[in-house]
Amino acid sequence: MLRTLEAVSRERYVPRYATALVHAGLGEADASFEWLERALSAHDVHLVSLPVDPKWDPLRTDARFRAILERAGFGGVGA
Numbered sequence: 001m002l003r004t005l006e007a008v009s010r011e012r013y014v015p016r017y018a019t020a021l022v023h024a025g026l027g028e029a030d031a032s033f034e035w036l037e038r039a040l041s042a043h044d045v046h047l048v049s050l051p052v053d054p055k056w057d058p059l060r061t062d063a064r065f066r067a068i069l070e071r072a073g074f075g076g077v078g079a
Contacts, residue, residue, distance in 0.1 A: 017046035033064045
């Protein structure tokens with residue numbers, strides 16, 4: 001899936017949020033947070049689902065997740 005996203009991104013926009021989510025699904029927390037940081041920097045509109053999407057549940061207890069929520073303007077929602 002990551003190779004597919006990378007290939008597609010050469011021809012059209014792929015949300016950084018999507019790449020972060022794939023890494024999260026693979027259990028690669030560090031890479032997931034790296035891509036979430038990129039999504040935040042790019043003002044990725046998909047971040048709006050970050051506080052409520054259950055796919056992020058495995059990372060919610062990580063301080064980095066709460067920090068991203070804060071910086072995205074969601075306060076303590078979803079943490």
